[in-house]
Amino acid sequence: MNMAGGGRSRTAAQFADLLQSCIDKKWLSVGKLLHARLLRLGLHSDTFLFNRLIELCSKCVETLYARRLFDQMPHRDVYSWNAMLGAYCKSGKLQEAHDLFGRMPERNAVSWNNVISALAKNGLEDKALGVFSGMVSQGLVPTRFTLASVFSACGALSNVAYGRRCHGLVVKIGLDKNVYVGNALLGMYAKCGCCEDAVRAFGDVPDPNEVSITTIMGVLAQTERVQEALHMFRLMLREGINVDSVSLSSVLGLCTERVNEEPDAVDGESKELSHCMLQGQQIHGLSIKLGFEKDRHLTNSLLDMYTKNGDMGSAERIFSNLLPEEVSVVTWNVMIAGYGYKSRSDKAMLLLQRMQSLGFKPDEVTYINMLVGCVRLGNIGTAREMFDNLSSPTLSSWNAMISCYFQSGNEIEALRLFRRMQFRGVQPDRTTLAVILGSCAGMGLFEFGRQVHAASLKGTYAIDVYVASGLISMYSKCGKAELAQVLFNRMTETDIVCWNSMMAGLAINSRDMEAFALFKEMRRKAMVPTQFSYTTILSCCGKLPSSSVQGRQVHAQIVKEGYANDVFVGSALIDMHCKCGDVDGARKFFDAMPLRNTVTWNEMIHGYAQNGRGHEAVALYRDMIASSHERPDSITFVAVLTACSHGGMVDEGITIFNSMQREHGVEPALDHYTCIIDSLGRAGRFNEAEAFIDRVPSKDDPIIWEVLLSSCRIHGNVILAKRVAEELHRLDPQNSSPYVLLANIYASQGRWDEARAVRELMDSKKVAKNPGYSWIDIKSGDQTFLEDDFQALEG
Structure with a gap:
């Protein structure tokens, strides 16, 4: 008997090894033959071997066969139930998984993990969090896999409050130093837009890997901290952390982040472009060195980087060298978008025709890129014609066309198209609502804005900080700062954009003291001001009773945080100093600025005019038109003509007025007359x-x-x-x-x-x-x- 038992054990062990090979190589047909052999040898009651068979069926997504095996087992253990549950979860049969889970005589962490993960992966994040709550209430300690699924669900739902509670649980059970959990937590904060929390979570990861660094680079880019993100990539290289094509694609995205930030600053833009281009070219060289030049996703990222930096020549060379199997619809879309960005909608149209002739079917992104290209060229009629030819425009297409009208200043047509969209039964998203709220704000349409607010509540966008910022701006620009304040105070989660919108709303309603108080409160709550924050608060400082004291405090803070060289903040500083009567201080700062745009010149000229120093204002105007970089605009002429009026330089003012149209192509408006x-x-x-x-x-x-x-x-x-x-x-x-x-x-x-x-x-x-x-x-x-x-x- 011992020999028979020993022989049986050796046979079972051999079968176990064979079944493991089948699992590793997904050999279901061989597994079925082994199943038949098991039955012939009388091993049908061997729970361990049948568990391996169910595991094989799960890996090969053969749930019917797995269920037959499961039902035929005379003895089942918790592993048997988990194997069958895993098979259902992997195949997406959630109802069957739910029923089986409810019948399980015993559940362990694996059982709960299977269900939570399956629900999260199949878009049922709410239910996943509900199951997780049940798991915790039964006293089970979640594993790193459980928490990864939970944080993924929180990120998908933007439920940062639940995510923070789970973060506390992570610390409590001692998984806060686990890189797998740390990456999931970091990803959750990033998806919820809680960038500062994400940065802190990254700091808690003891040994960051490529996933950690790639995620934090994206977070830093969202908050316009591009140089810090690039520093992270350099750290990744120095530490010898594995760099894959995904990492390289992410950092290529950073090389386009700041291209459009300062479109009016010609010198600044060219320097920023060249800096971005240099970094992008370095990444291009590194990708070739690492052998990723044939990676399709990375190639598309390279094309995107070159096109967004305006280097269509390099993009065309890469594109022309691609083999047919290396080109996808995404590749064509990137090139079409590049021509649209360069206002070459004619070339974009030719590329679209060539794409179709080669058998590629344009998708929605293709048409959106064409729409944007037409708008950049000022050809909104062609864009609308293309839109109207779409049989069933999706939400993204509606958003693109509505945004086109809004950006071109045609708010009325944007609102009409929004109405048409509603009649078609297309539900707006946060982008639609934000654009329409911007149109309402621009036209002062308070009642229509209230209707959009009601639509946002119906669509559960009320707590969305993106939409809330648009609502605050709309109410403020319609003269309803009190309503904006109520909305802001009721928000449970705010970001810097919300704070900026509220400060700007108070400022445009001449409630400068309240705006300044809000700025100080924002600082107390550890919110990091942006360029827009400082620009807004500086405009308030110039109108406050103790403006010079408060203005100097803000100026010192700007220097400390490194925004003094920002062209927009610098322009606002000049305006503030001039309003406080410190024109000479403003001029010193103006002369020291590394970058200037038309706004900067206008503020300094206007500052001289405000303080009765007309001759200096006119002299600076002459310097401006003598420079090769800046062209005077309508506001420039208001400033210099005001200076001539206040300084008694009547004939000088008339000469400048007569030169507006003739020499500079600026049509005189009522202010100039x-x-x-x-x-x-x-x-x-x-x-x-x-x-x-x-x-x-x-x-x-x-x-x-x-x-x-x-x-x-x-x-x-x-x-x-x-x-x-x-x-x-x-x-x-x-x-x-x-x-x-x-x-x-x-x-x-x-x-x-x-x-x-x-x-x-x-x-x-x-x-x-x-x-x-x-x-x-x-x-x-x-x-x-x-x-x-x-x-x-x-x-």
Whole structure:
């Protein structure tokens, strides 16, 4: 008997080895032959061998055969149940898996892992988290595999609150130093947009691998910390961490991140482009050295890098050297997008035709790239025609076309297309809602914006920070800063974009003190300001009572955090210093700036104008047009003409005005005409001012008459003042300014009866004078006083 038993053991061991080979090589047909042999030898009750057979069926996705084996087993252990459960989970038969899971006499961590993983992988993340909660409530300790699935589900749902609770559990059970769990946690925070949490999670990974570093590079790129991301890649190379094609593709994406950040700064853009190009070329060389030049995904990333950096020559050389089997629809799409980016929609169209002639079927991305290319060329009509030819446009196509209208300034057509999209039954996503909210904000359509808000609540986008930022901006630009504040205060999760939107909303509604208080609160909560944060808060500093003190504090903070060389922040700093009266300090900073754009020049010229230094403003304007890099725009001319007006340089201003269209191609607008009328009026040249008004395209705009009336008050020109006031009464009967100015002119000449008559006329027509405000900076804080408050104090 012992010999028989020993022989049986040796046979079972041989079968076990054979079945393991079948599992390794997915030899199901051989496994079935071994099954028949097992039955013939009377080994049908060997639980271990039948478990291996079920495992083989699971690996070969043969669930029916596996279930027959399972049902025929006389003795099952927990491994048998887990093997059958794993087979169902792997094949995606979740209902069968659920039923089997419910019937299991005993469950271990593997059982729960199988179900949680299957639910997470098949888009049932909510259910996966529910099963995980049940597992924990039964006192089972999750493994690294369980937690990886759970964090994946949290990331897919953007459920960072649940993810943070699980993070606490990870620390509690001692898996916080496990690289597998650390990578999953890092990925969850990245998908939820919690970039600072992701950075901290990366810091907790003891031995980062290629997955950790690739993920954190993407996170840093999202927060515009591109140089830090590239530093991570260099660290990866120095530490000898394996670099694969995925890592190289990720870092190539970084080489295009900053190309479009400063489109107005010609010098800065060219330097940024050359820097990006150099880094991209280095990665290209490294990919060849590592033998990845035939990797299709990496090739597409290289094409994307070159096209986004504007080097279509290099992209074309790579593309032309590809073999037919190395080209995919993605490859064609990248090239079409590249031509679209370079405003060569003609070449993009030729490429599309060639793509179709070679048997490639364009997909939605192809058409979206064509749409974008047409819009860049200003050919929105062709883009719309292409869109209308799509039989069933998907959401991405709708978004692309709506965005095209929005970016071209045609908000009305964007809203119409959104309505058409709704009538077609296409549900908007966060991108659609954000663009439409931008259109509502641009047109001041408060009621339509409220309807979009209702649509966002219906679509469960209310907690989405991306949509919330758009809502805050919309309410603020429609003059409803209180509603924006309520929405912001109710948000459980916020990012820097939300904070920036709220600060900007308060600023555009002249609630600068509240914006500054919000900035300080943001800093207390360890939110890292961006260029936009500093640009917004600097605009507020220039309007606050203690502006110089607060402005210097913010300036020091900007220098400390390395934003002083940013062209947009630098422009805002110049504006702030000028508004605080420190024009010389602003000019020193202007001269030291490594990069300047048109906005920078405009701010400095306007700063001179604001502070009565007209000759310096005109001299700087001359320097600007003499430079080969900057062209004056409409705002430049408003600034320099204002400087001429305030500085008494009438003829200089007229010469510059006459050069606008002729030499610089800038069509004069109402603001430019107003500056000249103001300049002539201040100089007392009223006959020329009246003659110049006849040249104004919009003579019915009250502002030009108010400017002339103000000049009449300075020079005591009662006759003209009376005519101008009558014109203003006709254009805007409820405007108090002409009444007050005319009454003041009469009073200044001692004509009290006529001044009283104007006041009585104002009262009879029920025209109310807007109250004046004053700011006083006292120890307990800033205090606002109305004009009537001072009268009451005097009484």
